[in-house]
Amino acid sequence: MAKILLVEDNEMNRDMLSRRLERRGYEVVIAVDGQQGVAMAESESPDLILMDMSLPVIDGWEATRTIKGGMETKQIPVIALTAHAMSTDRDKAIEAGCDDYDTKPIELPRLLEKMEALLSKAS
Amino acid sequence: MIDDLPPEIEKRIQHLLPRDLLHDLRTPLSHILGYSELLLEQMKDAGSEEYVAHLEKIRKAGRELVDMLKDNFKSDT
Numbered sequence: 001m002a003k004i005l006l007v008e009d010n011e012m013n014r015d016m017l018s019r020r021l022e023r024r025g026y027e028v029v030i031a032v033d034g035q036q037g038v039a040m041a042e043s044e045s046p047d048l049i050l051m052d053m054s055l056p057v058i059d060g061w062e063a064t065r066t067i068k069g070g071m072e073t074k075q076i077p078v079i080a081l082t083a084h085a086m087s088t089d090r091d092k093a094i095e096a097g098c099d100d101y102d103t104k105p106i107e108l109p110r111l112l113e114k115m116e117a118l119l120s121k122a123s
Numbered sequence: 124m125i126d127d128l129p130p131e132i133e134k135r136i137q138h139l140l141p142r143d144l145l146h147d148l149r150t151p152l153s154h155i156l157g158y159s160e161l162l163l164e165q166m167k168d169a170g171s172e173e174y175v176a177h178l179e180k181i182r183k184a185g186r187e188l189v190d191m192l193k194d195n196f197k198s199d200t
Binding site: 010012013016017019020023083084103104105106108 | 161
């Protein structure tokens with residue numbers, strides 16, 4: 001099953017989403033800020049990254065730009081997750097290099113659909 | 124009239140601008156919905172019909188709040 005890197009600074013969101021994904025058979029590895037997210041994208045070689053945008057150290061936009069600029073990591077699909085829900089936020093995430101975008105509160109069936117679409121495209 | 128407001132009141136009003144309010148409301152709502160849906164999955168697996176019914180109500184109320192935010196703050200989802 002696919003390995004997912006979840007980059008999320010909020011402890012409850014991290015706990016809740018990782019449990020729900022693990023229940024569906026995904027392997028979940030966790031980073032708690034943007035810098036760690038970039039480092040784990042390189043060290044863990046995940047199949048897909050779920051990236052919160054409002055992160056400490058470096059934010060999700062910068063982390064995504066770094067990941068998409070790295071030779072070893074640029075092919076990893078990134079889905080932006082944010083509690084901001086305006087179309088400008090989506091545009092900003094896509095401009096940073098995110099492959100897709102979803103809003104919190106997460107609707108898991110909708111997120112899983114987006115994840116599976118990107119995972120099947122990548123494989 | 125806004126010019127007459129004391130700075131601390133003005134600061135509080137600025138803090139409650141819809142965009143920030145929307146973000147601030149979505150975070151705890153994510154927790155309520157996420158954990159109620161996780162519990163719902165677990166209770167369904169365990170066959171606990173009574174808890175499933177209660178949790179469905181919590182989830183429904185949470186989703187109604189999300190819809191209210193969508194309607195009142197012109198968010199996309």
